[in-house]
Amino acid sequence: MGFHTFDAAKAASLEDAAARYRYCSREELLGALAPDPDAVVADLGSGTGFYADDVAPHVGTLHAVDVQPAMHDYYREKRESGVPADVSLVTADVADLPFDDDALDGAYGTMTFHEFASEESLAELARVLADGARLAVVDWSAAGAGETGPPLSERYDAETAAAMVADAGFDVTRAEERVETFAVTATR
Numbered sequence: 001m002g003f004h005t006f007d008a009a010k011a012a013s014l015e016d017a018a019a020r021y022r023y024c025s026r027e028e029l030l031g032a033l034a035p036d037p038d039a040v041v042a043d044l045g046s047g048t049g050f051y052a053d054d055v056a057p058h059v060g061t062l063h064a065v066d067v068q069p070a071m072h073d074y075y076r077e078k079r080e081s082g083v084p085a086d087v088s089l090v091t092a093d094v095a096d097l098p099f100d101d102d103a104l105d106g107a108y109g110t111m112t113f114h115e116f117a118s119e120e121s122l123a124e125l126a127r128v129l130a131d132g133a134r135l136a137v138v139d140w141s142a143a144g145a146g147e148t149g150p151p152l153s154e155r156y157d158a159e160t161a162a163a164m165v166a167d168a169g170f171d172v173t174r175a176e177e178r179v180e181t182f183a184v185t186a187t188r
Contacts, residue, residue, distance in 0.1 A: 019148075020110075023111070023181050024138040024181070028138070028183070029055065030058060032136035032138075032174070033134055034106075034134060035055065035059045035106055038059075039061075039106055040060060040063070041059045041063070041104065041105060041107060041108070042063040042097070042104050043055065043062060043110075044065055044107055044108065045065070045066060045115055045116060046065055046066045047071045048075050048078060049075035049079075049083070051108070055108070056084050056087050061088065063087075063088050063090045064083075064090065065090045065091075065092055065097065066090075067093050068091075069091050076089075093116070093121075094121040094124060094125065095118060095120040095124050097128050102129070103128050104128050104130065105129075105133050106134045107128075107134075107135050108135070108137065109138075109139065110139075111139055111149065114139055114140060114154050114155050117164060122164055131188055132187060134185065135184075135186045137161060137165070137182075137183070137184045137185075138181055138182070138184075139155070139181060139182060140181055141155055141157050141178070141181050144181065145179075147180060148180070149180070156182070158175045158183070158184060159175065161182060166186070171187045171188075172186045173185050173186060174186075
């Protein structure tokens with residue numbers, strides 16, 4: 001993975017909806033992903049399942065991918081009814097996904113690109129995403145003030161992230177800077 005992973009001991013802080021939606025709302029994420037009701041989608045760095053819970057009702061299968069089993073444990077424990085039936089918990093690094101070629105109709109990462117961004121991870125996403133699949137990324141920007149999130153030195157800006165995604169074989173359809181974050185949407 002990239003520079004570091006989020007401290008699983010602080011997982012509860014990822015459940016603050018007002019703070020999370022300040023930087024990426026459910027509507028923005030779903031708009032960028034444009035999922036089909038039968039789609040198979042991966043949440044890259046799913047953490048506590050915060051956005052998985054938002055996306056899962058709009059797809060057929062959601063793979064919540066996280067490198068830390070403790071995050072999956074937190075997701076299971078936070079929901080009295082358990083993880084939704086259409087969500088599978090996958091413990092894996094984005095550079096080594098356990099999916100067949102062209103198996104995914106979409107993938108997204110919210111505030112995790114800085115953790116997995118590498119040539120290997122993006123090549124792996126290009127392998128597992130089917131032609132026409134969307135990749136949506138919202139993450140802390142190196143152009144931001146650093147008011148929250150990882151250190152500025154561990155972040156990418158929209159232009160750099162878009163170039164990395166394009167170099168992996170994606171057609172970038174959106175790359176924009178915001179106050180603290182960037183958003184990139186691309187198609188395989």
